[in-house]
């Protein structure tokens with residue numbers, strides 16, 4: 001008999017015992033030894049019921065998806081907590097599950113979403129992303145309302161809001177009701193802080209050059225510091241100064257919050273993630289306080305920026321050498337033109353969203369590209385030749401212009417192939433099925449949550465030739481990627497697709513297209529002989545698939 005059905009009568013029995021005991025107490029009966037025994041029974045009953053609830057909520061998927069191939073709860077969660085690289089999980093757990101059916105879908109438990117169905121084929125991904133009325137974004141879970149995850153990311157911002165008026169008001173172009181974010185969105189696309197990207201790359205090189213001629217760096221550590229400074233200045237004109245001061249107050253605070261946001265324990269038990277439980281979890285209370293300080297600082301910056309905008313053109317006060325405007329200025333300008341239809345709360349929430357969406361993601365993408373260049377010397381040489389052809393070979397840093405980065409198609413191919421082979425995000429945020437429907441041959445019922453296993457899609461051998469191999473030429477004009485796209489559509493979606501596609505796609509690609517040629521012109525890259533990553537890139541497995549302790553040797557060319 002399945003465990004659930006054997007548990008139901010037991011639980012009912014316990015429920016009636018609790019009721020009987022409650023009746024006897026309310027009848028003012030003398031408390032005797034029998035009553036003491038009953039107390040023990042209640043305690044046992046509550047413990048038993050809690051176990052039953054945990055079993056039903058976490059360990060078993062919802063009944064409507066139990067027929068699909070399933071990654072066992074303990075196997076999957078323990079793989080993640082043991083920090084197994086995600087491509088191993090794909091090879092040993094999720095890949096074989098996906099291969100079991102024609103539609104390629106399987107179910108797994110995610111710490112952020114709970115149980116969901118995962119898509120691994122382009123046909124299903126296309127329908128999921130384009131039919132937003134059938135598959136809207138899942139509204140932020142109510143049980144996570146007071147959590148750090150919720151306060152930091154799942155507020156009223158473009159990323160988290162489910163489809164609806166508030167999201168449309170923030171995003172859709174040509175909406176009659178509000179043109180706020182559309183205006184911001186257009187400006188965001190037009191005004192790329194290319195010069196800022198270059199200046200901060202130069203600043204990073206100065207840090208590296210303080211070491212000896214040839215050095216080994218912790219790539220991800222430096223790239224997160226670089227992208228933090230980029231998003232701080234480009235986002236709201238605030239200099240974290242993370243490149244120069246690894247551990248200053250604001251960098252520490254930000255890193256603390258990011259770590260706290262994805263704490264597996266509190267993702268699993270959001271009920272305890274509130275300052276009220278501070279007496280039991282004092283460290284968590286500190287995380288809430290740190291987040292409050294961070295959000296208050298943002299509020300201060302918004303108010304201050306508004307005042308500056310009254311009297312000036314809003315051009316960066318931190319980065320005085322440029323006329324590039326930060327995202328906050330663009331939002332406030334758009335808001336002013338539309339009589340302030342966006343609240344401070346929404347602006348603050350969107351700024352937090354830009355952090356979470358644009359910081360570790362781009363740092364991961366650049367670190368992965370550096371790994372691929374270090375492990376493929378012939379690709380590295382070809383990319384360097386292109387950088388030198390456009391920027392020159394003089395022994396000094398050159399900041400590429402927007403026109404120059406367009407003249408480097410091979411580096412663009414390296415970036416795209418890296419985003420395919422070394423997927424940045426494990427999945428998009430879950431969508432929720434609004435009515436029973438067929439998704440590429442798999443019937444899904446209303447209420448089912450669905451995500452996309454990005455790595456399984458990008459390395460699907462039914463779609464890509466020799467998918468494990470790093471081959472930038474796939475993305476050459478008329479190459480494999482074009483053919484795959486023509487045949488299957490939606491096969492390369494590191495930034496998603498459709499109405500909820502990443503709005504930072506150009507921002508992120510341009511960060512990479514400025515940084516990589518400058519890097520290649522100045523340094524030769526290789527893996528240390530004793531690197532753990534010789535065989536393959538080892539990554540984390542929750543949400544953003546970050547490289548783990550990736551050291552790369554840099555040899556200066558000037």
Ligand code: HEM
Pocket residue numbers: 158159160171353354357358359361362365424425427428429430493494495496499500501502503504505507508
């Ligand atoms: C390599 C870097 C990046 C990757 C791989 C990436 C990937 C993605 C993906 C897959 C989505 C869709 C999520 C979903 O539908 O659940 C998304 C959404 C989003 N991204 Fe990015 N992103 C990157 C960089 C950035 C940057 C730099 C920014 C901003 C500065 C940004 C801002 C956003 C926003 C605001 C959304 C929400 C759009 C919406 O739902 O309407 N992203 N990103």
